Structure formats: structure tokens, C-alpha cells
Amino acid sequence: KAGVTQTPRYLIKTRGQQVTLSCSPISGHRSVSWYQQTPGQGLQFLFEYFSETQRNKGNFPGRFSGRQFSNSRSEMNVSTLELGDSALYLCASSSGTRVDQETQYFGPGTRLLVL
Amino acid sequence: AQTVTQSQPEMSVQEAETVTLSCTYDTSESNYYLFWYKQPPSRQMILVIRQEAYKQQNATENRFSVNFQKAAKSFSLKISDSQLGDTAMYFCAFRYTGNQFYFGTGTSLTVIP
Numbered sequence: 001k002a003g004v005t006q007t008p009r010y011l012i013k014t015r016g017q018q019v020t021l022s023c024s025p026i027s028g029h030r031s032v033s034w035y036q037q038t039p040g041q042g043l044q045f046l047f048e049y050f051s052e053t054q055r056n057k058g059n060f061p062g063r064f065s066g067r068q069f070s071n072s073r074s075e076m077n078v079s080t081l082e083l084g085d086s087a088l089y090l091c092a093s094s095s096g097t098r099v100d101q102e103t104q105y106f107g108p109g110t111r112l113l114v115l
Numbered sequence: 116a117q118t119v120t121q122s123q124p125e126m127s128v129q130e131a132e133t134v135t136l137s138c139t140y141d142t143s144e145s146n147y148y149l150f151w152y153k154q155p156p157s158r159q160m161i162l163v164i165r166q167e168a169y170k171q172q173n174a175t176e177n178r179f180s181v182n183f184q185k186a187a188k189s190f191s192l193k194i195s196d197s198q199l200g201d202t203a204m205y206f207c208a209f210r211y212t213g214n215q216f217y218f219g220t221g222t223s224l225t226v227i228p
Contacts, residue, residue, distance in 0.1 A: 033216065043206065043218045056215040090160065092216075102148050102210050106160035 001027055004093050004107035012113045018079040021110045025072050025093030031055070032074040033104060034066060035090040043090070049074055050096050078112075086114045117142045119209050121219035128197045129227050135182075136192045136222045138207030147211035149183065149190045154221075155203040163205070166190065194224075202226045 005024045013019050025032050033056075034046040045058035049068035068074045072093075078085055088111050092104040118141045128134035140149070151163040166174045166183050173181050178198075182191045194201055207219040 042220045045215050045218075048215055055213065058215070088158065092160075102212060103150065103162060103165055104210075104216055105162065106152075108159050 004091055004105055006089075006091050006107040006110050008110060009108065010111045010113075012115065013081050014115050015081055015083060017081050018077065019081060019112060021076045021078075021089055021091075021112075023074045023076070023091030023093075023107060025074070025091075026105055029093040029095050029105075030072055031094045031096035032068055032072065033092045033094075034074070034076050035092065036060075037088040037090055037109070038086075046076065081114045083114050086112060088112075117144075117209055117211075117214075117217045119207055119217050119219040121205075121207055121222050123222045124220070125223045125225075127225040127227055128194075130197055130199060132197055133193060133195045134197055134224065136194075136205050136207075136224065138190045138192070138219055140188050140190065140207070140209045140217075142188070142209065142211070144211045147209060149181075150208040150210070150216075151179070151181070151190075151192045152206045152208060152218075153201075153203045154206065155200075160206075164192065197226045199226050199228060 007022045031050045033048040036044045048056040052068045063079045066076045088109045090109045091107045094104045120139045147168045149166045152160050153163045154160045164176045164179050178195045180193045204221045204223050206221045209217045
């Protein structure tokens with residue numbers, strides 16, 4: 001099976017712009033989670049989607065939003081970018097069931113730089 | 116609230132030696148899952164090992180094993196015969212069904228040749 005893919009891999013934006021990141025989960029996986037990773041804050045949970053519904057949500061402002069499509073692909077959108085949004089954004093997929101002990105499998109990440 | 120604590124920000128080990136990374140967690144749940152993930156400098160996060168809380172037997176994957184102490188809420192990772200490729204950031208994580216993953220802050224492990 002192909003792994004989790006994320007596009008684009010690298011992105012440079014300026015303050016005030018918006019950005020959309022994409023994640024394609026492992027085939028058959030229904031759950032997609034998004035994380036922000038920075039050197040100072042570690043891994044911060046953004047949200048999780050399961051079968052097109054947001055199932056869990058972290059403590060991020062409303063500028064961060066996401067959605068999941070019927071084929072389980074997910075997008076994350078950040079509006080009105082700030083310098084502090086510069087980070088590695090990781091996507092992880094799981095089956096969403098106990099079949100594989102709820103294991104998450106990660107993509108390579110999208111490196112976002114806000115200037 | 117669920118929390119995961121990794122008290123060792125950095126560790127180093129000589130090649131071929133054994134090292135143990137610590138992790139403690141706090142939860143009121145009784146059925147949950149615990150994980151160790153590895154993130155090498157290339158940044159792809161990889162599953163190392165996982166443990167179901169209801170299983171008393173400690174999980175083992177080749178050179179990687181865990182010491183799971185449910186009552187103490189401790190989940191340490193032992194790496195035997197350390198190799199240069201083990202150099203990475205290691206994250207401990209916790210999850211119970213239907214809920215989000217909770218990650219620790221990570222331990223940066225360096226294997227010294």
C-alpha cells in the first residue's frame with residue numbers, strides 16, 4: 001500500500017495570505033489528523049477528521065480549518081497567515097478502528113515558511 | 116485530561132550499547148494504546164512499537180522493547196544494540212478509542228560511533 005502523501009512539500013507565503021495543504025491517507029483509512037510541529041512547541045494537535053466529520057479538535061484559532069472528502073483525502077486551510085505559522089505540518093492517517101490498535105501513520109509533512 | 120511526559124530532552128548512547136527512554140502518562144481511561152514513534156533527521160515520523168493497555172505482556176520489535184507498568188503509568192522504550200540509524204527524535208504517544216493522540220515533547224537520541 002502507498003503511504004500517506006502530502007502536497008506540497010514546501011511552501012513560502014507572506015503574512016496575510018492564505019494557504020491550503022493537502023493530505024491523501026493510506027488506502028482504506030478513514031481518519032486523518034493534522035499536527036503542527038515547531039522546534040519550540042513540539043507536536044501540536046490541530047484536528048482529526050473521520051468519515052468527513054471533524055471528530056476531535058485542538059486549541060488553535062479559527063484561522064485553522066480543515067475538511068475531509070468522501071474519498072478520505074483531507075485539506076487544511078490557514079487564513080491570514082502570521083509569522084508564527086511557520087512550521088512543519090504533519091498529516092497522519094489511521095483506520096479509525098481498533099483493528100490496527102488505532103495506529104497513526106504519518107506523511108512526510110509540508111514545510112511552510114511565512115515571510 | 117490526558118498528558119504524556121518525556122523527562123529526558125536529550126540522550127546519547129554508544130553504538131552497540133543499550134539505552135532506555137522514559138515516558139509517563141496520566142489518564143483515567145482503562146483501555147488505551149501506547150506508542151513510540153521515531154522521527155529521524157529526514158523528518159518522516161515512523162512507528163517503532165505499540166502496546167495495548169489490556170495486554171500485560173510487554174511488546175517487542177526486534178531490538179526495540181517496552182517496559183509497560185500500567186499501575187505506575189509508565190511506558191519506557193529500550194533500544195538494544197544501538198545503531199547509528201537509531202539517531203532520531205523519539206516521541207511517546209497515547210490514545211484511547213475515538214480520541215486524539217497525545218504526544219510527549221520528545222527525546223533526542225544520538226548514537227555515538
